Amino acid sequence: MKKIIITGATGLIGKKLSDELHKSGYHIIVFSRDSRRAKDILKKDYEYIEWDYGKPENWIEKISDSDAVIHLAGINLFAKRWNDHFKKEIITSRRDTTRSLADAIKNSSNKPKVFVSASGVGYYGDGGDKILTEDSPAGNDFLAEVCKVWESEAAEVENVGVRRVSIRTGIVLSPEDGALKRMLLPFKLFIGGPLGNGKQWFPWIHIDDIVGVYRHAIENEKLSGAVNAAAPNICTMNEFAKTLGKVLNRPSLFPVPGFALKLAIGEAGDVVLMGQRVSVNKLLSSGYKFKFENLEEALNDLLM
Structure with missing residues (x-):
């Protein structure tokens, strides 16, 4: 039975991913800053570890005993209105937790085979109509900076031969x-419509597929580095x-x-x-098969 550590297991992706892996026979180890609360939320027979990323001595042994580490933890971008203080929280919650895990992996006696860390398409900033591959340059805005820092810290594990x-x-x-x-409520009230001018590209992905991508990243040893995760037909x-x-x-x-959206949030x-x-050619070339490539089929599955 393979052992997988998951941070952020109580989030949208984490809940579904941990459940999927558990059903497939993986032993799930949940790292949480409040392990009791995590157990109450998940209500599953996982192993729960109190995770104070400032005190790795309390959990580093679990890193040495794991086959993979999946890092999903990070403060919700839309939890508060952005100001300098909250933006600092956003970046430090990702930088410091990722650095702590990467350091623990580097110092562990038996290193996990893979470290899978979250990032976002916000890495590219506003790409306009350009097709963006994993080799495209990062943007210059705040969210792009967050993603650059996030990925840079995660990549440290490659220095000790761990796939990232x-x-x-x-x-x-x-x-x-x-x-x-x-977006559902405005549509249900007959006042729905696009956000902004509507011309911006919308790189959507069904929840089942993002869970599938994370599992694919664990199990496909040839996949490494940055990977775009969106439906092929954005x-x-x-x-x-x-x-x-x-x-x-x-x-x-x-x-x-x-302007109204920016006034609101x-x-x-x-x-x-x-x-x-x-572009998701890298993901497709690695052998991942999407469950939902068509938007209408995806929305029907989710909403009907």
Whole structure:
């Protein structure tokens, strides 16, 4: 039975991923800053470890005893309105936790075979209509800087021969949380529509597929480095809103102007208004088979 450490196991991706791996026979070790709360949330027979990333001596032995480490932890980008203090929290929550895990892996007696760390398509900034591969340059905005730091810290494990995969995640579609959940209410009230001018690319991915990508990253030894994770058939925001309206049998006639979005949620609105036309050829070439390539089929599965 392979042992997998997961941080951020109580989040949207973490809950579904840990459950999927557990059902497949993996031994799940949940690292959490509040292990009791994590156990209450997950309600599964996992192993729960109190994870104070400032005190690695309390959990480093578990690193040495694991086959893989999946790092999903990081403060929610939209938990608060962005200001200098919260932006510092966003970056340190990712940099410091990743550095702590990477250091523990480097110092462990029996190193895990792979370290899979979250990242995001925000790495590229606003890509316009350019097709973005994993070799495309990083953007210059705040979120791009966060992703660069995140990936740089994760890549440290490569210095001791541990395979590293940084999943540049697109917009995960789930009715439980995230962008889709926030867009549902306006559509149900017949006032739904695209965000911004609607022309920005919308790199969506079904929750089942992002879980599948993480599992693929663990099990496919040839996959390494940064990996874009979005459906092959990404679309513009206009196309997404139109398809969502069709699935819900609601109109998509009421766009939310960019200035209104930024008034509502501040600088974080830029994240929604930027687009990334990402290529997923690297993921496809590695052998990953998507469950949902078509947006309408994905939305029907999630909402019907």
